[in-house]
Amino acid sequence: MKSKSKKILKEILTDWKHWFGWLLTTGALILVFSFLPSEFMQSYIKIGLTTFSVIVIVDIFKHIWGLQ
Numbered sequence: 404m405k406s407k408s409k410k411i412l413k414e415i416l417t418d419w420k421h422w423f424g425w426l427l428t429t430g431a432l433i434l435v436f437s438f439l440p441s442e443f444m445q446s447y448i449k450i451g452l453t454t455f456s457v458i459v460i461v462d463i464f465k466h467i468w469g470l471q
Contacts, residue, residue: 411466421462429455 415421432454 408467412463415463415466425455425458425462428458 429451433451436450
């Protein structure tokens with residue numbers, strides 16, 4: 404089971420389409436957040452990195468559990 408997970412993880416992290424999708428989704432969410440009042444926006448970088456991390460982790464788990 405662990406070797407299957409490692410294989411899937413390696414496949415996901417080396418596929419340019421995943422990186423493109425992750426970056427595109429992160430950019431779109433940051434753009435949406437940028438329309439909020441400034442008191443809700445602490446930092447574009449902080450929100451961007453957090454959003455990117457969550458998107459990547461969720462996508463990896465979806466692939467490992469076979470949901471995609």
